[in-house]
Amino acid sequence: MSVLRAIFRIREVLLVLAIAGLLAIVSAARPAFASPGNLAAIFTDTAILVMLALGQAAVIMTRSVDLSVAANLAFTGMAAAMLNAAHPGLPIGVVVGACLAIGLALGAVNGLLVWLLKLPPIVVTLGTLSIYRGLAFVLSGGAWINTFQMSERFLAFPRTELVGLPVLAWLAIATIAGASILFGWTAFGRALYATGGNPTAATYAGIDTGRTTCLAFCLSGMLAGLCGYLWVSRFAVAYVDVAAGFELDVIAACVIGGVSIAGGIGSVGGAVLGALFLGILKNALPVLGVSPFWQMAISGVIIIAAVILNTRTERSRGRVILKRIDRLEGVRA
Amino acid sequence: MSIADLSPVRADPPAAPAFCRLPDRGRSRLAERATSWDALLFVLFVAIFCANALASPYFLDIWNISDATFNVTEKAIVALALAFVILCGEIDISVAGTIALASTVMGWLAGTGASMPAVALAGLGTGLLCGIVNGALVTALGLPSIVATIGTMSLFRGLAYAILGDGAFTAYPAGFAFFGQGYVWEWLSFEFATFLVLAIAAGLVLHRTALGRSVRAIGYNPAAARFSGLRVARITFLAFVVTGLAAGLAAVMLTSRLGSTRPSIALGWELDIVTMVVLGGVSITGGSGSIVGVVLAAFVMGLITFGLGLLNVPGIIMSIVIGLLLIGVIALPVIVGGIGRRVSAGRP
Known part of the structure; x- marks a missing residue:
C-alpha cells in the first residue's frame, strides 16, 4: 500500500514540477505571466475543464468512459439559455437547479444503459454523444441565443467577484473539495476504486458494481449540466456546436493526471493538476509566440507522453506473469 | 444460436437449468442464418430501402443511388480495416x-508541383506511417489503444493545422480528380468499385484464412491466443497498419472528390466509422463479427443519410437517428435475450 501511495505522490509531484517548469519558461520570456492576477485568470479559464475532469475521473475509475460530456454540456447550456430567454425574471438558483437536473437525467440515461443492459460504455456514450447534440439542435431549431437575449443576472453570476475570485473559480474549488471528500472519505468513493480495481472482488465484497458505475455517470452528467450553464454564461452565446470535441480535452486531462483508463487508479489531485496543466499550456503558447495552430499537435504529444508514463507506473503494481496479456486484460474499456 | 448469441455485446452465459432438454438434432443452417445479426441488418436495409422508395419519388434512380454511395464509401473503406482492429x-x-x-x-x-502518382502515393504513405505509429504505441509500448489513439488523433490533426493554419490547398495535378469523381463503368464509380473489391478481400481474409481466425481468437481471449502460440503483438500491429493505410486511401479519395484540403477535413468521422463497425455486429470488446455485417451497416447508414437528405432533413437530425440506431441495435439482442430467458425459465 505504501508503494502505491508513493506512486500517487510521485505523479502529483511530477505534475506540480511540470507546471512549475512551464511557468518558469513562460515567465522568463514574459514576467507578467506568473503574476497572481494572471494565474487566477488562468484558473478561472480552466475551471470548467477542472469540474468536468473530476466527473470524468469518477467514470474512468470504474473502467468506463463518458464521451457524451461535451454534448450534454451543449444541450444543457442551450436549455438554460432558452429558459432564461423565455423567463428573464427567473432566479439564478432555479436555472442552476434545472441545469443540474437536466445534466443528471442525461447522465442517468448513460448510466442506466450501462448498468441494466450491460452495454459497453464506450458504445453507449458514442451514441448519446450524437443524440444529445442532435437534441440541442431540435430544442433550438438551429438558432443561436445571443448576449442581448440573456438577462443581466444570468450573465453576471459566474463573473461576480467573491474575495478576489469570480464565482466560477469558487465553484471549481467547491467541486474539488466535494470530490476530495467523495473519493477519499465515503463508501461511494471506496466502491469507485474497488469497482475499477477488481470488479469480481468488489462484487464478493458486497459492492454493487453496476450501481456504482451508474452513479459515476450520474455525477459526470450533473457536473456537465452545471458546466453547460457556466459555459453559456461565460461566453455569452449558446449554439449547437458549443464545446465540440471538448470531451477529448476532458479525457486528456484525466489521463495526464494519472487516472488509469484500465480503472481503479486515480486521484482528485491528479485530475485537477492534469486539467490545470492543459489550461496553463493553452494560455502559455500564445504568450510564447507559438502559433495557436500548433496547440493541438503539442497536446497530442503530451497526451501520448502521459499515457506512456501511466503505463510504466501501473506495470510495477502486482505480479506480472505475462506482460502483454496483463495489459490486455485491463483494457476492457 | 439466436440473435442474442451473435450480438456485439457478450452477455453472461445463463445459469444451467436443473433439467436440460437435449434437442434430438441441431438447428438447421437455414434457421441459424435466418436469425443471425446479418439477417437482421439485411431486413433493416430492405425496410429502409422500401421506405425511401415510398417517401421520395427521386430515390429509385440508378444515378441518384450511385451518387448516394459517395457520402459513405470513404468511411466504409476505413470501417473494413477498423473492423480488424476492433476484432x-x-x-x-x-x-x-x-x-x-x-x-x-x-x-x-x-503545391510543389509533384506529379499525380507521387501525390497519391504520398497520401497512402502518410496513412501507412500513421498506422505504424499507432501500432507501435499499442504493441511495442503496450499502451491502451483508446487513449493512445486519442493522443495520436490530436497529434495528426494538430500537425495538419500546424502545416495549414487557416489556409487551404486547392491546386491538384491533372488526373487526380479520377480517384474521387471517376467512373469505371457507366454509373459504377471508381470509389464504389474499389470498396466492393476491398470488401470481398477483407471478407476472404477474415472468414477464410488462418490470419482471420487468429484475429478473432486474439480479440476473444488474448491470453489463450498467446498461449496457443499466436503472435498477438504482430497481428495487432498489422491491423493498425492496415487501418492507417485504409485511412490514407480514404484521404486520397476524399481529397480528390472535394478538390481541396482544409485541416478540418473529415472532422468527426471517427465516430461515424466506429458506429459503422459496431452497427455491423462487430463486438466492441473484440472476438466476433463479420465483414458482411460491416458492409450492410455501411449501406444502412448511407441509405438513412441519403434518404433523409432527399426529405430535406438536416444533417444533425440524422446524427440522432444514427445514435439511436447504434444504441437500439446493441440493446435489442440483450432485451430479446432477457425476455427469451425469462420465458424459457417460466416453462414447466
Missing part, C-alpha cells in the same frame, strides 16, 4: 486525424 479487442480513434494529415501532405506536395 483484435483494440480501437483506433485516430482514423479521421490520419485522413486530415494525409490530405494535408498531399496538398502540400501538389
